[in-house]
Amino acid sequence: MATVAHDVHTAYLIDVKADWLRHLKNDILEPVAAAALAHPVLKEIEAGRLPKDKFARMMANLCWVITGFPEYVSALAAGCPKNDHAVKAALLENAYIERDHPFLLAQAVNALGGPGDAILEGPDWVSFQFDPYIHMLRMVLEGYVFHRPWIEGMAATAVGVESVVPAVFGRIGEAAVKHYGLAEEDAEWFRIHGGEVEMEHGNEGLRVLEKYVPADDINAQRACIAGASLVANAIGTGLFDAVARW
Numbered sequence: 001m002a003t004v005a006h007d008v009h010t011a012y013l014i015d016v017k018a019d020w021l022r023h024l025k026n027d028i029l030e031p032v033a034a035a036a037l038a039h040p041v042l043k044e045i046e047a048g049r050l051p052k053d054k055f056a057r058m059m060a061n062l063c064w065v066i067t068g069f070p071e072y073v074s075a076l077a078a079g080c081p082k083n084d085h086a087v088k089a090a091l092l093e094n095a096y097i098e099r100d101h102p103f104l105l106a107q108a109v110n111a112l113g114g115p116g117d118a119i120l121e122g123p124d125w126v127s128f129q130f131d132p133y134i135h136m137l138r139m140v141l142e143g144y145v146f147h148r149p150w151i152e153g154m155a156a157t158a159v160g161v162e163s164v165v166p167a168v169f170g171r172i173g174e175a176a177v178k179h180y181g182l183a184e185e186d187a188e189w190f191r192i193h194g195g196e197v198e199m200e201h202g203n204e205g206l207r208v209l210e211k212y213v214p215a216d217d218i219n220a221q222r223a224c225i226a227g228a229s230l231v232a233n234a235i236g237t238g239l240f241d242a243v244a245r246w
Helices: 019-037 040-047 052-066 069-079 085-098 101-111 116-121 132-147 150-159 165-179 188-193 196-212 218-245
Strands: none
Touching (some): 019 196, 019 218, 040 165, 052 101, 052 116, 069 085, 085 196, 132 150, 132 218, 150 218, 165 218
């Protein structure tokens, strides 16, 4: 079982050498994680004060997005330079792991009283009343993965998502068990996403950026920063901002 990080925020992220990556890590990813942990909605969840129907709705919306993640990571693996066997193998392994994650989160959504099975079974546009915010997030992810250069897709997903998620969702899972009646056996998705495997996925994304973005390609650097920043903010605080508007 994955080990959940406690009170470390983003200390699990590796040190990076390039100035632009240090900027991304120190000035964007770490502050986003800190802002997420301090967000009033997360505080309400941790205290059990957010109504259960809103909590279930939040996780159902997230489930609607992550049903696509096995495909997204597979697409990134396919786009990886052919002879970079180490990175391609890591992405393929990640895609294999991701195949179970929609089912695990749907299990949690079902247990919270939400429509997890309906989200899994689809079709996407009629089986679930998704929030407009989560629709925009999903389209952003699909745009980066399927329509932008491969390295930008890596920045948006492997870094933008997986560098921030471990700091936040382990805590949410603990609150789900403590305050919202989620059984331990239904909380596996949270344990995984607050644990060491997910942390390593984010670090692998940083390593790939450091390897493939040239030191003199300022445009590529800024494009990757933009993608990672957009998605990290969307996952780290934008989701909670959306819940606060409900």
